[in-house]
Amino acid sequence: MWRWALLLWLLAPATAAAECPRVDFIANEVEESVGNFYLADAGEAYLRAEGALACGSLPSAEVLARLWNAAGTMHLLQEHPDEASAYFASAKRVSPKTWNATFGAPAKAARDKARLTGTGRLVMRPASAGATTVLNGSSASLPSVPAGWHLVQLRQGSEVSFARFVRVDAGAEVVLDVGKPAPERTSVSGSSDYLAQLEALKQARAEREDSARRRAAAEALLAQERELEAKRMAREEALIEELERKRAAQLQAAKDDVKREATTAWEATLPLLEERGPETRMLVTQYIETFDNAVVVFEGEEHAVSISEVVSARGWLDHSDATLERCMPPSQQTTAFHFDCALLLAEAGDEAGSQMQLCISTRGYGSRSLEAVEYAQFAGIRCSLTGRRPLAEEAPRAPKAATPKATSKVPESTPVEAQTCAAQPGESNATADYRCGRSLYEAGQEKEGMRRLCLSADSSDMVSLDAVEFLQGAGERCPR
Numbered sequence: 001m002w003r004w005a006l007l008l009w010l011l012a013p014a015t016a017a018a019e020c021p022r023v024d025f026i027a028n029e030v031e032e033s034v035g036n037f038y039l040a041d042a043g044e045a046y047l048r049a050e051g052a053l054a055c056g057s058l059p060s061a062e063v064l065a066r067l068w069n070a071a072g073t074m075h076l077l078q079e080h081p082d083e084a085s086a087y088f089a090s091a092k093r094v095s096p097k098t099w100n101a102t103f104g105a106p107a108k109a110a111r112d113k114a115r116l117t118g119t120g121r122l123v124m125r126p127a128s129a130g131a132t133t134v135l136n137g138s139s140a141s142l143p144s145v146p147a148g149w150h151l152v153q154l155r156q157g158s159e160v161s162f163a164r165f166v167r168v169d170a171g172a173e174v175v176l177d178v179g180k181p182a183p184e185r186t187s188v189s190g191s192s193d194y195l196a197q198l199e200a201l202k203q204a205r206a207e208r209e210d211s212a213r214r215r216a217a218a219e220a221l222l223a224q225e226r227e228l229e230a231k232r233m234a235r236e237e238a239l240i241e242e243l244e245r246k247r248a249a250q251l252q253a254a255k256d257d258v259k260r261e262a263t264t265a266w267e268a269t270l271p272l273l274e275e276r277g278p279e280t281r282m283l284v285t286q287y288i289e290t291f292d293n294a295v296v297v298f299e300g301e302e303h304a305v306s307i308s309e310v311v312s313a314r315g316w317l318d319h320s321d322a323t324l325e326r327c328m329p330p331s332q333q334t335t336a337f338h339f340d341c342a343l344l345l346a347e348a349g350d351e352a353g354s355q356m357q358l359c360i361s362t363r364g365y366g367s368r369s370l371e372a373v374e375y376a377q378f379a380g381i382r383c384s385l386t387g388r389r390p391l392a393e394e395a396p397r398a399p400k401a402a403t404p405k406a407t408s409k410v411p412e413s414t415p416v417e418a419q420t421c422a423a424q425p426g427e428s429n430a431t432a433d434y435r436c437g438r439s440l441y442e443a444g445q446e447k448e449g450m451r452r453l454c455l456s457a458d459s460s461d462m463v464s465l466d467a468v469e470f471l472q473g474a475g476e477r478c479p480r
Helices: 002-019 023-035 039-052 061-077 081-094 105-113 194-274 278-291 308-326 335-348 351-362 367-379 429-442 446-457 463-474
Strands: 119-125 132-135 144-146 148-156 159-168 173-177 295-298 301-304
Touching: 023 039, 023 061, 039 061, 039 159, 039 194, 061 081, 061 105, 081 105, 081 148, 119 148, 119 159, 159 173, 194 278, 194 295, 194 301, 194 308, 278 308, 335 351, 335 367, 351 367, 429 446, 429 463, 446 463
Parallel strands: 119 173
Antiparallel strands: 119 144, 132 148, 148 159, 295 301
């Protein structure tokens, strides 16, 4: 029998140690629950930690700081900043470097600002015989203690027989009755109404979960609305892009119509460019004026149209202007000038102008005049007697018929009035000679008319062409 009693006595401490939970494990539960916002579970685990401290060995300062940091974070989440500050300050007092980063930056900032100053009194009654009072895991002399939270334990030998979390405010005295049994359950804040607070924690947790569900539903609805808005905007952008594409196509079609019109007009002008006469220059000038600043009016706005043929027309006109400018008669016209101008006009395609200048140069003197005569003979050009105009192909001349004299006709001996032969205002002498010579010739005064017509034909005025044609038609030649 005594053997069984001895075995039970030996196993008793091991059994007690096995039944005492490890506080560091419970501290892990508290921290994890707070980090996941399970405050009700965290409060329950904190209370279990207080019960676990009443047996087993003394806790480390780090474990106490972990528990109080978690408790401070719980009160901060429940919007109890004063309670949270007391826990944070107590945790820093026992272990300044201990902190769990999962509690977040706001809790860290609150912990860094937490401060408690002053001291209070902690009195234990009655004093336990043979028991050692342990404060926050270390021996301490009471009653003066720093303000804040404390862990009070009684140790007999190597075993802890009593443990209690106690808050002592600055200047206050707290009497801890060791002989009086502790309440079965207390809240994290030390109130005896644990069940009510636990229920409140559970209710708060349920409300937070419900709020989280509503927030998730609202976020899902907002995401759906954003998706619909994005689709609507995409459809609008696609529609705008399609309208812009159609608008650009219509504008381009209008521009293409103007370009086709300009191309058709230029192609109709091309065969006339070889003539290089004043009529052709006028046509080219009109073309440039018409299409140089071509625009189309589209939706009430003017849009410029670039016509490539205008560049060609300007080039032709500039070349023609340069040729004409080089053939402008200087103050002293020479045989060399007329011959050089004839070559320039021939190169430019102005055949009539070239032949006129060539015939003028044949009436000069010197080597350039002989060169002009040789060139005219080589080209088959026959100049008039005056040398001012080339002769047309001669047709067989019919004998001049006798012109019956009408009784009303002015006698040959009757001169045309001097007023008829006088140059009118703005009229050149060559024009007056042509007008007067023709009137005289038609009036029967052929000799005087011939003299006047030959003067006009021998001039460099454009009317000389008419004088030459009239003389050729009449079968007359001017004397050299």
